[in-house]
Amino acid sequence: MKKHHLKYASIADILVLTESLGLLIKTRLWLQILIGMITGVALGVLISARGMALVDRHVAELIAGWLALPGYIFLALIQMIMVALIFSSIILGVASCGTGEQLRRLGIRIIPYFLCTTTVAVMLGIVLAESVKPGAYISQLMVDNTSLDSLSQAANAKEFVTQSDASAARHLNFPKTLANLIPSNPLRAALDGSMLQIVVFSIFFGIALLMIQSARAKPLLDIAMSLQEVAMKIVSWAMLIAPLAVFGLLTEITTKMGFDAILGMGGYVATVITGLLCLLLFYLGLVYVVARISPLSFLHNIRELQLLAFSTSSSAAVMPLSIETATKRFAISESTANFVIPIGATINMDGTAIYQVIAAVFLAQVYGIDLSLPALLLLSVTTIGASIGAPSTPGVGIVVLATILGGIGVPVSGIALLIGVDRILDMSRTVVNVTGDITACLVLDKLMLRQT
Template sequence: MSDTPAEAAPAPPRSLPALRKHLFTLIRQRLWLQVLIGMALGVGFGVLIGPTSGLLAADLATLVGNWVALPGRLFLLAIQFVVVPLVVASVIRGIAAGEAGSDLGRLGARAVAFFMISTLLAVALGVGAATLIRPGAFVDTAAVDRALGEGAGAVAAAPARPPTIDALPDMIVGLFPTDPLSTFVSGNMLQIVIAAAIIGLALVMTPADQRRPLLDLLASIQAACMVIVGWVLRFAPLAVFGLLANITSRIGLSALIGTGMYLVTVLVGLGMLMLCYLLTARILAGRRMGRFLADTRDVMLLAFSTSSSAAVMPLTLSTVEKRLDVRPAVARFVVPLGTTINMAGTALYQGVATVFLAQVFGVELGVGGILLLTAMATGAAIGSPGTPGVGIVILATILASVGIPPAGIAIILGVDRVLDMCRTVVNVTGDMVACVTIDRMMPEETAAEPAAVPPPPGA
């Protein structure tokens, strides 16, 4: 369907100035196209100043890269500035204003079940892909041993133990907030979602005339946050350019050569997981794949550029409500929850990385090791924050637990940011597929819906 009114098609521009004006108009109207251009220019500029070209000295390239990345870093800070108030307002209004108290149990159970199943599937796909492709066979293990030194194998002799059953009560208690105010400023997204859900449930049991002022205040907070998001998104292409230029200037294209098969294995696994998500949306929610991808491309491109599902959460929420037509009562509960606990792409990556490094160091995982890997990758992914680079930190714990030297992370560190960008796209896609699927499964009476969150300008 055309975006313009039905009228005679204008003649194609013939002069160069007219063509340039037509192109600039096209770009200004499409955020995703601006982001794509920023990505391409950022990678090109990063290659130009990075180690691949050798045009600049290493110190100077780092200095230039840091300055170029400044808009991107400010962009991420600006988004993080509104994430907590937007999550709190969205979760509370999604529960209380939607009058979904009677269906909240089913909504939460289905959301958690969806994320758990998708995470387990992701780990299985990652381990299976790494076992079949065997990317570790393409690495010179002798060179790795020389590079990492004799201390690399020390950890393998004494693997760490997973949490014992007597420690689980303390872990569960630690999930619940003790003080709402300190929780909201702590940045612990899981505790923030739980605290907001408790307040939302309490408001459901409160008389309508008493909860209305607070809900109106939260609605105003939502609207103000989305205005700020609209301002920030106007600078997204510049931020994307800076972030990718900085990354490329530091790792260079040559860093991909030594771990090329590992990179391919992770991408194959992520591709299979993405296909599973799209098939789920098609079969369970009746969403055509092409249409779904077209409606969500802005979110996916921004997720790829920022490597942070938390940073794109406001745009994800707006897209789910406005373009995918998911009821606000469902979207405002599932999206913040998914941003917090749905890290299926990260779990898949950790499965591939663990098997890959086990092959490199000659560690036999066995059935017990695979089961431990699956449990730890699933639990760690659910508990990890949606911020850039967190996967590599969690991976070190998993490696030590199955007897693989964490020093081996140095082998894959060069391409981790590239894979971080890819797995963030899959994580965010999982959040949106969960929304459309659960929305289709929930009864219509779930929503005496609140007013929708206004879309960010230009999104």
């Protein structure tokens, strides 16, 4: 009888714990996303041909493809309203500044700030790559085999080279590139997904509204406000499937990639991750010094944002959550958040910058190319320029990297070495990118308050 009583009590305890855990999971998005990440990776390892291979490779790919469906739906929903959200948010952010003087003070701070943090990221990446020398651990034989085999087998490797040539041609005429930032046809820019042109158009539109009579501007501002609310409502629907999206996307990634690709490039992966962590510490220092927020409190408040950014590999996809986090978790003014975050998601790519410079130096070391000081300076300037305005979508970093390699004489075919581990690094640098956007909001908001 006693035994039965103990058994009954233990079952009751388990039920209570299960109910509590279920409530905890239901009310905490970050925990749901974390569970989705862990279970997705675990399932990917179980069914992957490079893991435990519990099922046939074709069956594993079929399972992973169907499980990733919620993830593709999630990304499609976000991308569907991204142009509307950026357009309305920037207009409202500019209009919320109240006066042209306040907008001018915010504008003249944001660009120098982004340039400074990107420069810090690039310098940090060069110092790390030159100190650790991850390319020294890869034999020349492996390079020769990988560059030939991977380029012949991977369908997208050729695409990288083609896009690299096109990008390089565009960068030859820098004045024309600057002029092209102003869209001659905003609708074409929206169709092409040229986010930087959309940002520029939105800034001009918002400034014009700020400068005309308020009675004339009010109808358009009301439309922008309604447009933003509609976009955020669609985002809230997308967030309902975010944990399932994370689970499916990571299952598919792990199934295709496996862990052997990461282990084979361990030195390079470790160097990039170390650089990203150092950049994260730099942000934490900025937040503590300027905003007087402790690092632990800051990380606690952005954990959902970071986890979702890691899972989707797109700072644009999490932009709505970035705005919500900035305004609700840190009480940043809506004018600053609506202005800084859409621009930051487009041009504030510090995580991408540090990845690109480490990857470039790594491949130079692999091919035995000694980068002189002028070459490193050229690499720095090129990386800073290339990272600004790079599309905030998954996988774009390695395409931009192809442009950078040509400038320092590194064979573009070396990108084949990086393809296998790029996805996990893409996810990691996106976390740093979105953290940098929130940091920029905090720093600029505090600077604006001190000037008033």
